[in-house]
Amino acid sequence: MSGVTFKQFKFDAHKAIADPVLQGAVDGATRTFRTARAAALADVPDVDELRDHFKAIRSATLSRLADHLETFERQAAAAGAHVHWAQDGAAANRIVVEIARQHGAQMVVKSKSMATEETHLNKALIEAGITPVETDLGEWIIQLAGEPPSHIVGPALHKTRQQVAELFSREVGRPLDPDDIPALTAEARRVLREKFLTADIGISGANLAVAETGSIVLVTNEGNGRLVTSAPPAHIAVVGIEKICPTWDDAAVWLSLLGRSATGQPLSIYTNTITGPARAADLDGPREMHIILMDNGRSGLIGTGYEEVLQCIRCGACLNACPVYQEVGGHSYGNAYSGPIGAVLIPLLFGLESNEALPHASSLCGACLEVCPARIDLPRMLLDLRADEVDQHILSREEHLIESGIAWLLGQRRLFNFLADMGRIFQKPLVDQDRLLAVPPEFNPAGERRLPTLAERSFHDLWNNLREEDDPAAPVYGWLHLAAVVLALLFILRLLKGGKTS
């Protein structure tokens, strides 16, 4: 993973903004998600209270995470699952590869999992000579395209039907009609059905893990989550340690917010809960189940100002609400996570220094906080990360010099005024109808920005004149003001007295 420097982010953002196909696709998809979410939440009784309640659950759970993890481990083991622990992504991948080797696995099917995107499990499997097949339609599309997901919920939402038809045609070796989406879907069904039935292992993540019964819960619309965990003889689930949910009652709250926030569905089509491998008397289902509890930088956030980020349930609502995400697209974040949650999570998990640009990929408009089902204060954390960059001297020398220069200049009233006056004179040839003619392309990727000019007279100037020179009545205003204050004080005193005597 190379990280996201300012240079890299700018480069990718420029590319995305200049791509009209991508812009159209991301605009359309995020709008669909936004509208559906708003309608779905409006239908829930006391939804604001429900979100507060959910936040309280998440916060309380994280405050005793170690205890809940132990409960989960005990219950999952009692149900017959093997529980493993992984300190980081590499360790999680090693465990998966090891299990796959024990099974002599050639091919594994996967259902969409952000945790295994985070660890780049597919790469590790391929290096071990094992073929991973993504089965979520969107994940399969980007696997065929050799790209990372561009959205937590809709990994291929940046792809058009033409691009999808091209990828599928190549895969099945005959041309497919891009305008017949049901036929494209049917083709995916045919190819992937065969994979489900012949795979040696199914690999999934978990949307949540219920401690009281040691269950993992997988939410899908396509049913691939059920197939991956039902058809192959063994199932491996990779679960981030923050996905713990203490009880089923809590899980109900979680689920009723997840589908609505993600796609605007009251519940996704399949809520699949798995508790251990198939029982001896069951006629189908995996005979072996492994759960890998993965830390990968999460434990270090507990008890810090960034703990809140672990309350995230990966619903993607903040991506859909984010004006920056809508312009720069998911790939600019250089990671499986993107949007506001990515901008906070990536630096925290994978290093602030190598991802210096991400805390700045936000206008701090607050839209993410408004839609987040767990009310995670992402804007606050984005600001805190920026402050950390200053404290840790991560910002470039130039930026540091410029910022401290400006800070100094703002304290020099005279010099500042002088420079502003100079600017007023020298801007003249660049002005067209109160706007600057050109903004350097550096700051103007879409070519539509027109900055206002320096005003003829500064506010400071106007204010001074108003008070002292131009207005002969200024001293009178001062006296009037004082009189008003005195009257108000007298009035308040009377009120207080009146209150006592009555």
Next chain:
Amino acid sequence: MTARDDILNKLRSRGRVPETPPPVWQSRRRFESLAARFAESLPKVKGEVIRVESPDGALETLDTLFNDLGAQRIVANGDLPTLDWAARWPDREWHLVGQSDGDLRAFCAAADVGLSGAEAALAETGSIVVAAGPTKSRLATLLPPVHIALVPESILMPDIFTWTAARRNETPANIAIISGPSKTGDIEQVLAVGVHGPRRFIVILYGE
């Protein structure tokens, strides 16, 4: 030190003050008729609901459906009303989970219809709950292109909160809450059904 101890120690050493979790969220849904709400919700996500008065009515509906679908091969889970299915529909091929011999998986993969009962039905979302068990196959409700569920009105509940509140102690290996036919919007947000699971999800909701 093992990875396990390392992670747990790290978490415990953070000095996080334990918080008390909030009291359990109670369902706030009040429906005049659970059946009506169920029948209203499921079609919104392209599921189908057929309401009938009695178990007999349910079987007659099945007659019609089998004919309309041209269903030849039917796999049936053991959570259905007791009945000699093969005798009632003798010219169709049946696999009764837990009773019939033969390869269940292969039968499911080639079946026209998967037939099941349900543990519970949630009115708010038009969902049914199916569990795995010795006579209850997961693949039967997953591989065939059509899933028909026979659901008595007596197992209707308001919503997922009432369901988790009524949960019993023992947890089967698999429980699925199914809220419609398999679907995707992954190609340009265009809704397409039947991507991996059933294309059609039909609930016959019957009175008793």
